Amino acid sequence: MQQPFIRGLILGTLLLSGSALAHFQTLIPSTDIVERPDQRELQLDLRFTHPMSQGPAMEMAEPERFGVLTDTGPEDLLPSLEPYQVDGQRAFRSRYAIRRPGDHLFYLQPAPYWEPAEGVMIVHYTKVLVDAYAGEPGWEQAVGFPVEIEPLVAPYGLWQGNLFTGVVRKNGQPVPFARVEVEWLNDGSLPPPPDPLVTQQLRADANGTFSYSMPFAGWWGFAALIEADRPLPGPDGQPVGVEEGGVIWVQAHPLPVRP
Template sequence: MTKLKVILFVCVLSLLSASVSWAHFGMLIPDTDALSQDKRSVNLILAFAHPFERQGMELEKPNKFFVVADNEERTDLSGSLKKIDLMGHTAWHASYTPTGPGLYAFVFDPVPYKEDAENNYIRHITKVVVDGYGEGENWNTPLGLKTEIVPLTRPFGNYAGNVFQGVVMLDGEPAPFTRVEVEYYNKDGARKAPEERMVTQEVIADSNGVFTFVCPWKGWWGFAGLNADAELYKGRELELGAVIWVEMK
């Protein structure tokens, strides 16, 4: 191979490497999906990252962080956030002790993230549901968020290999044919994707906004239903992500 061909070959490889684009995910990961007499408090990590590849990004202190108890009472938790480092970037930690049994949905709404590579901003409204003392009911009730995934599969107490179904909602209505990105939180780095395109899985919601995915491994799985906001944000398109995290055991 001539010197010129070697140079061209290296340039092509560099361009291919630069074209790899992993999915972004708001991350809201509790240390349990079920509270009990032996585990009365939940610790949560808030982050923005490529979870499978464990590549972090900066997460400013969220605009909102709250918990909704039994789909009714909303409590602001933003004052409990503590800055931490996760994957080499700014993330946040919080602890919460509920006062009684019930369903607890935690939500954070971030400051939109400026993504120059895609010439847009990203706002992933992220939630996770924790069952309090085995009394978590009505887990398929919408919280009234700008965009959210309303689960059709119970979002806690699942086996690895279970199907997860949800409805992508936007402005209070099902969002038909939404692209849903799915990614595994590869916390300890034990999982390896056979090829780059398998890092992030994708499904398309049907005409009723419903999507289905089978989670093959134990651990935390993130689902992000992606739509563009009707209005620009600081002169750029704003990606609205409805994100939910579910643990498979």
């Protein structure tokens, strides 16, 4: 007779603890720098999760947009998506063959996600840059998302300890004092730390600019979070608020071992 109560207590605890964790949409390529032909076949992983805590993952619906932007223009990659399971929830994978030198800006607009603990819909517009064969740089280009982080340093080829700087933009305009959350994509080498160390909290300045020094190697996610101007229908059809996130992923490379 006590088992349902115990299960409910455990579930409630997980929901409460999970609601304190930041949601991040990931878009992680197998490498951010393509130097050799054997690296040209990129694998990209898309999941909605809590990166530093290694989950749990949330269910992803079919994305609304997924593509790559190069100097030849945008290319729709939605047909390349393959669903798979993470923590029993749907995520997606994709493969992409690099065909030419230059920067490749991969971007994702996921379907809105209903977060019952917060009573909002969440849409994280996500991007990541891959440099191919040191071709003509194009990392300054924007996707044109409603909320987007404009990098002020090349978002690839960075060492651990480097300072990443960006500008939060909404409809192309800087957002003064925007809130930015930062998490490391835990590769399993670090036990999840206390909550304040899981999600780093930043505030942009009056020009929407923020900076963060990445202390160790790996993938880092930066999410600029803004309340949308218009609501979306919730599960019951009634309008609810929308958290729009502009997310960019940056890899910090380990420092070489010096003799």
